[in-house]
Amino acid sequence: MIEAMIEAAIKATSGGSAPLALWQQLIQLWELIVMVLRFLWELLKLLGGGG
Numbered sequence: 001m002i003e004a005m006i007e008a009a010i011k012a013t014s015g016g017s018a019p020l021a022l023w024q025q026l027i028q029l030w031e032l033i034v035m036v037l038r039f040l041w042e043l044l045k046l047l048g049g050g051g
Helices: 002-014 020-047
Strands: none
Touching: 002 020
C-alpha cells in the first residue's frame, strides 16, 4: 500500500523518470526497519511483563 502511494507520488513529481528500482529498495529497507522495531518493541513488552 505504501509502495503504491510512493510510486504514484514519484511518477507525478518526476514525470516517471525516477529510478523506481532504487525507490523500491528504499521502501523495502524502511519496511524491514519498521518490522524489526515492532518485533523488538513487542519482545520488550513481553519480557517486561507488560500487557
